[in-house]
Amino acid sequence: MASVSASLPPPLLLTQRKPNLxxxxxxxxxxxxxxxxxxxxxxxxxxxxxxxxSDLDVISSIQNVWDKSEDRLGLIGLSFxxxxxxxxxxxxxxxxxxxxxxxxxxxxxxxxxxxxxxxRYLLFKPDREELSQIVKKSVADILGQ
Numbered sequence: 001m002a003s004v005s006a007s008l009p010p011p012l013l014l015t016q017r018k019p020n021l022x023x024x025x026x027x028x029x030x031x032x033x034x035x036x037x038x039x040x041x042x043x044x045x046x047x048x049x050x051x052x053x054s055d056l057d058v059i060s061s062i063q064n065v066w067d068k069s070e071d072r073l074g075l076i077g078l079s080f081x082x083x084x085x086x087x088x089x090x091x092x093x094x095x096x097x098x099x100x101x102x103x104x105x106x107x108x109x110x111x112x113x114x115x116x117x118x119x120r121y122l123l124f125k126p127d128r129e130e131l132s133q134i135v136k137k138s139v140a141d142i143l144g145q
Contacts (some may be wrong), residue, residue, distance in 0.1 A: 069075050097103045121131040 066072070066075065097105070121127050
């Protein structure tokens with residue numbers, strides 16, 4: 001549970017009139033009126049799924065993959081290779097970014113590709129449906145369905 005409190009100034013148009021708080025009292029927050037400073041306090045409590053439970057979901061899914069795997073040495077090698085690939089790609093990107101002409105060229109290529117992709121797949125409804133079918137087919141091929 002998280003709670004947020006704020007001190008808000010009163011509305012500009014309602015300074016001369018008496019505020020009507022009957023509709024506000026039905027809301028899930030509680031307004032508090034301070035007569036000396038003419039400011040309104042607001043207390044809000046957030047509810048819902050916390051990040052701790054989502055972290056536990058990720059850990060439990062990793063444990064399930066580890067328990068179901070027959071080739072644990074392969075999983076260790078694959079995870080090590082992924083970390084090395086991430087480290088190498090970050091170093092390569094940093095080195096390329098330091099070159100003045102190449103980084104601008106890559107930026108231009110990225111802008112042009114994003115523009116083409118938006119025009120080709122996102123602008124019109126039939127194209128969005130085609131992209132959806134391509135994504136569903138790719139996911140099915142990856143998962144082996």
